[in-house]
Amino acid sequence: MKFRIMSLILCFVLAFSLLIPSVCYADYGSTIPANASGNRTDIITIKRPESLSASTSDKTYTISATGAQGTKIKIYKLDKSADIGRLASSVRSIGASGLYSCVVDLNNDSNTFIVYAQNDSGSQVVNITINKIKKSTIDRLKSLTVTIKSFLG
Amino acid sequence: MKEHIKSIFLVVLVILNFILGSKVLSTEKLWSANGYNFFVNVSNNPLSEFFRKIKSGLYEVSPVETHLEAPELIIINTGYQTSRHALLSSDKEFETLLDLSRTFLNSALSRTQQFISVPKEDFYTALTAKSIYLRYPVEYDAGLFTHLSGGSRTDFSGIFSQLQNIVISSDGYVYIEDSSTGIIYSCYTSLDTSALNEIIDSHNVGIETGNPVINYAFDLGFDKSFATQKTVLSPMIPIYSEGFEVETISVARQLSITDETYRETTISNILPLFNMNPNSLRRYTEVDGTLVFVENNATLKVSPSGCLEYIAKDDGIMLSNSNFSSSYDSVAACADFVDSINRAAKSDSVMQLSSNITASELLDNSFTITLDYIANGRPVKLGLENNEPAVSVTLTNNRMTSYKHNLRSFSVKDEIVPVENYIFALDNAISQFQSQITDIEIRELNIIYEEKLTENILIPRWNVSVKEIIID
Numbered sequence: 146m147k148f149r150i151m152s153l154i155l156c157f158v159l160a161f162s163l164l165i166p167s168v169c170y171a172d173y174g175s176t177i178p179a180n181a182s183g184n185r186t187d188i189i190t191i192k193r194p195e196s197l198s199a200s201t202s203d204k205t206y207t208i209s210a211t212g213a214q215g216t217k218i219k220i221y222k223l224d225k226s227a228d229i230g231r232l233a234s235s236v237r238s239i240g241a242s243g244l245y246s247c248v249v250d251l252n253n254d255s256n257t258f259i260v261y262a263q264n265d266s267g268s269q270v271v272n273i274t275i276n277k278i279k280k281s282t283i284d285r286l287k288s289l290t291v292t293i294k295s296f297l298g
Numbered sequence: 299m300k301e302h303i304k305s306i307f308l309v310v311l312v313i314l315n316f317i318l319g320s321k322v323l324s325t326e327k328l329w330s331a332n333g334y335n336f337f338v339n340v341s342n343n344p345l346s347e348f349f350r351k352i353k354s355g356l357y358e359v360s361p362v363e364t365h366l367e368a369p370e371l372i373i374i375n376t377g378y379q380t381s382r383h384a385l386l387s388s389d390k391e392f393e394t395l396l397d398l399s400r401t402f403l404n405s406a407l408s409r410t411q412q413f414i415s416v417p418k419e420d421f422y423t424a425l426t427a428k429s430i431y432l433r434y435p436v437e438y439d440a441g442l443f444t445h446l447s448g449g450s451r452t453d454f455s456g457i458f459s460q461l462q463n464i465v466i467s468s469d470g471y472v473y474i475e476d477s478s479t480g481i482i483y484s485c486y487t488s489l490d491t492s493a494l495n496e497i498i499d500s501h502n503v504g505i506e507t508g509n510p511v512i513n514y515a516f517d518l519g520f521d522k523s524f525a526t527q528k529t530v531l532s533p534m535i536p537i538y539s540e541g542f543e544v545e546t547i548s549v550a551r552q553l554s555i556t557d558e559t560y561r562e563t564t565i566s567n568i569l570p571l572f573n574m575n576p577n578s579l580r581r582y583t584e585v586d587g588t589l590v591f592v593e594n595n596a597t598l599k600v601s602p603s604g605c606l607e608y609i610a611k612d613d614g615i616m617l618s619n620s621n622f623s624s625s626y627d628s629v630a631a632c633a634d635f636v637d638s639i640n641r642a643a644k645s646d647s648v649m650q651l652s653s654n655i656t657a658s659e660l661l662d663n664s665f666t667i668t669l670d671y672i673a674n675g676r677p678v679k680l681g682l683e684n685n686e687p688a689v690s691v692t693l694t695n696n697r698m699t700s701y702k703h704n705l706r707s708f709s710v711k712d713e714i715v716p717v718e719n720y721i722f723a724l725d726n727a728i729s730q731f732q733s734q735i736t737d738i739e740i741r742e743l744n745i746i747y748e749e750k751l752t753e754n755i756l757i758p759r760w761n762v763s764v765k766e767i768i769i770d
Contacts, residue, residue, distance in 0.1 A: 190527070192519030203378045205511060207539065209518035211527040240725025242529040246518055248511050248539045 177230040183268035223257035367446035386675025406472035428468035445626035510540035544758040552705040553604035567642035614699035664694040673708035681749040723760035741765035
């Protein structure tokens with residue numbers, strides 16, 4: 146009896162130890178919780194948008210990143226009504242160059258994307274916000290910048 | 299009756315005498331090799347030259363163009379990344395846009411004193427707004443570039459000395475990057491920009507066209523190294539989001555040994571271009587089938603694979619009737635000479651410069667110009683040892699002392715093959731040497747055709763040009 150109990154405990158410990166990494170490195174499928182988080186912050190570096198937030202008048206936006214070879218990246222688009230991220234790009238692994246880029250569609254005025262990166266060391270989640278604004282607004286902002294530069298120069 | 303027959307027979311004989319006599323006299327083999335030659339003088343007179351030009355215009359292939367100052371790529375920036383559009387020289391709109399761009403360029407280059415240095419961000423801002431980006435295949439000396447594009451001689455001291463990347467903004471500014479220092483110079487042309495804007499706006503049709511999205515490397519931040527990033531790209535490299543399809547091409551080797559009659563005719567057309575008289579030179583064939591033509595002052599070899607090689611034993615050939623006034627003229631005359639060889643071989647091949655021409659090279663007494671073929675708007679890498687170029691011309695004291703030309707012509711086939719996207723191509727290229735590479739800086743990644751001497755169909759493939767590589 147004692148041996149059986151010990152075996153059962155051992156099985157639980159074994160099962161639990163196997164479960165830990167799978168929970169930490171949870172691999173999401175076609176959806177991801179809006180509040181998902183990873184256990185690492187150094188798997189990928191988002192190169193564009195640099196500040197994790199950007200404005201554009203374009204129909205699409207190219208997100209770029211760098212990371213180690215073999216890192217798998219998925220991009221989800223946040224569905225605010227369901228509080229869930231839906232897969233916006235197919236899973237792609239970073240190759241030998243260490244470079245990654247992906248074009249995403251911008252359908253709304255405010256678009257939040259959840260970038261999910263995973264490799265052997267763990268997972269990382271980065272939220273990116275892309276605001277879609279009118280071209281005229283961007284042009285006004287650019288001319289304002291030029292005016293300020295001329296004033297300072 | 300008998301007298302009539304005799305007369306007719308006599309007349310026929312007299313006519314035949316004239317016909318056969320003129321045939322014999324006009325045969326070049328009978329012409330004198332030395333001294334005065336009546337027939338050579340007649341064939342070289344301006345009237346004969348005029349009729350020859352008309353004849354060549356009517357019956358021969360259209361004159362070839364050696365693109366000495368044409369960009370290899372034009373990108374129309376619409377202000378939206380989604381609808382950026384890339385044009386190659388094979389695209390119909392390329393020439394129109396190039397002509398328009400030349401107007402702005404020549405206007406800017408004629409007022410060099412108005413160029414001012416501006417921050418690099420201004421250059422990038424122009425590329426993200428409405429503009430035209432011109433990427434040239436090599437770095438040019440600024441004076442030579444102006445000369446080749448038809449501009450007047452200008453003093454470039456104090457501003458850019460070499461150029462390769464140019465941007466013309468929709469508001470009439472011309473931005474030129476000095477490729478030797480990376481400094482950006484800008485000049486306002488005050489020209490009417492309506493035609494330019496019209497072309498740019500016509501391409502602002504969005505992603506519906508199905509074209510891949512084009513980002514520059516600087517757009518995506520791949521031009522700056524950060525943390526463990528080991529691959530850095532030159533900022534102006536266009537990165538296509540998706541792969542695309544490209545046509546295959548077929549190759550013909552004009553002077554190869556396969557067609558003996560055509561080869562002989564072509565060689566007889568080419569010899570006079572090297573100032574070689576077919577009647578006075580010595581001719582023999584080497585063991586490997588190479589034809590050798592020897593004159594007192596030069597040797598011309600034609601290899602079985604179609605390579606033409608001229609080596610002068612004295613001062614070389616003056617490529618123009620008048621003395622060259624500058625090294626710029628001699629470079630332009632080189633292009634004309636390459637064209638004349640292509641025409642003699644009935645080749646409609648298009649070529650572009652493949653080696654940088656810098657001011658220091660032009661100041662040397664002797665310098666070499668290399669050209670490569672472009673087919674279907676893309677460079678062709680010949681299947682030769684040591685990455686030998688299609689054409690190599692050495693000028694010494696503004697005279698041509700050596701010339702090597704691998705004659706080819708290409709035609710686009712209906713067959714298309716898929717080409718993978720940029721980053722996959724880069725991954726594949728780097729993965730071959732990955733274990734040794736610590737850092738790598740990519741200068742250029744473009745689609746080329748690579749020739750294999752055993753095959754007549756050329757498949758497009760990515761070509762990686764590395765600027766710097768650090769190996770463990």
